Amino acid sequence: MATVSSSLNTGESSYLLLLLGYRGSGKSSSCITITGQEESQGGQPTKEPLLCTKTLGCRKLVLVDTPGWNLEDDDAAATEKLDGEGSTSAHVRHLCYPGVHTLLLVIPIGEPFTEQHRQGMVDRLESAGADVWRFSMVLFTGADRLWGSGVEEFIAEGGLALQWLVERCRNRYHALDNTSSENSAQIGELLRKVVEMVQENERSFFMMDDGVRAPWSVCIPNHEETMITDDAASPIFRSPPRELRLVLVGWQGAGKSSAGNVILGGSRFESGCHTEVSLRQQAYVSGWRVTLVDTPGWDWFSVQRTPAHIRKEIKRGVRLLHPGPHALLLVIPVISTLTSKKRRALENHLEMLGEDASFHTMVLFSCGDWLGCTPIEEHIQRDGGQYLTLMEHCLNFYHVLDSTSASRGQHQVTELLMKVEEMVAHNEGRPFLPVKLNEEQEDETVCAKCSLM
Incomplete structure (x- = not known):
């Protein structure tokens, strides 16, 4: 990593989540719902990455909110870094040191998810490494719009682009109602899913780097700061479950x-x-x-x-x-x-x-x-x-x-x-x-x- 943040070397009971998505998808509202830190962005579009925390029992969730992607700029998505450009990119990597346990791909319920959305998201994510998918989970916002239906029904009726994305994330997803004040149950369920993902990935995490363009991302097991090589026998090349x-x-x-x-x-x-x-x-x-x-x-x-x-x-x-x-x-x-x-x-x-x-x-x-x-x-x-x-x-x-x-x-x-x-x-x-x-x-x-x- 280009910059080291000692504040995030928090041990095995902490889980770092990076929220990614298009503008207006509900990333900041989700941070407020999960952490209760209502001052996070003041209802305005996110311009700078912001770190929020939430302690649940003996576990700590660390969320990094990021500026939203612009759908009109998707033609340039193939050359755009996952976490932005310039100082924004460096700031995200600083907050996410030493690595991310879960990338939350934020999708609003009630709005179409088109092939253009899917392709723009894929280009940005895979620019950081094809292995990014095993650390990714879809976070549906606006669960109050389901009106009694299940999120599974929304996925089934949401079209091939949305179904492809959910399947690419290994059918990992969570629905969040950002209008509900009684949110302890839905946050607890999200934490459970994150913990399962961390266990599935053998406590490794996804590490973003300036020069990542190889087909494999960099994963450091057990929070150990280890020199990673291209040796195919390295633990980072273990087959996914x-x-x-x-x-x-x-x-x-x-x-x-x-x-x-x-x-x-x-x-x-x-x-x-x-x-x-x-x-x-x-x-x-x-x-x-x-x-x-x-x-x-x-x-x-x-x-x-x-x-x-x-x-x-x-x-x-x-x-x-x-x-x-x-x-x-x-x-x-x-x-x-x-x-x-x-x-x-x-x-x-x-x-x-x-x-x-x-x-x-x-x-x-x-x-x-x-x-x-x-x-x-x-x-x-x-x-x-x-x-x-x-x-x-x-x-x-x-x-x-x-x-x-x-x-x-x-x-x-x-x-x-x-x-x-x-x-x-x-x-x-x-x-x-x-x-x-x-x-x-x-x-x-x-x-x-x-x-x-």
Whole structure:
């Protein structure tokens, strides 16, 4: 770094966040919401970088607000530094010494994010190194404009440019309501996501430098001031954690939400009640970035008996994982009997999600503690071979989840994710189930087909 700031050598409990975005995107308002420092820019456009801090328990958030980019200047974005030019650039690097844990790409909700916005942002970010994306998170401002909808729905309807950006940031995002005085929960959730990112990046951070134009950015692990070389064996060239996008589907009361909580290692979904809308959550699990969507349950006996709004909501849940989920986890309680009618209903519901859905489906047996000493393979052979037929339909990919066993908790989840990766590898040219368009038309076609069976 050109300039050293001793004030920011704050140790492992501090996290430095750099806010970037176009003018009027809400960067300064977000700083005020997060830190409570209302004097930050006085409601005026940011002209100089500004540092704000917020202490939450034993952790400290350090935010650097930056002048907004000008959309009219995007033709010059390819030659413009990530953090500005001249004294502004030097000032940002001074405030961000020794490096940035998270780059918050600020996008306002309710305003179009065009291809020009996307390309201008990409040019600026990648001028600092292609590895910048693993330190980036989208921060949506204006969450009050969602009017009861989820931010996931806004992303799904926001166009390809926005969806590309979210996916490029490894599906890391957060929505902030800058009008709410009750902001402790949303700030705590943001901190949780930042901490997960830091853990995912093995406590390394992104370091901006005057001469950075190489395809790799400079990362210094564990806050150690180390001379970085171009040696490909250096720790800074470690491969990023793998990403898996998963959808929980199945009957009402099958235990989808509980299974999701076991997989993500926390109470992310509300269990014990019917899921009404699809909900997406993320966590860093055993070396994987896991993005999981819980969906409403469908009818036990037929697609036709599943209400149209539930079918639509399940499909919306799949679309939350653009460009598509790696696996559909078909949750079945191990205590359930399976008749031919119930098996056909399961298969028909899967076909509702795409003709190739079975290639991407893994049967996830919940309530595994009910098996006792009985092997799952013995259980599968019961019920007149209906489970065997279902297994064949799903290419014999299955797993048992015991939500009562603390000793097996992490091990069984790791084993599940390894099986999902095995299924992805087995599919070769079809690594995930593509998100389908024209959902309503396809829904009518599938229901008409099922009514003839």
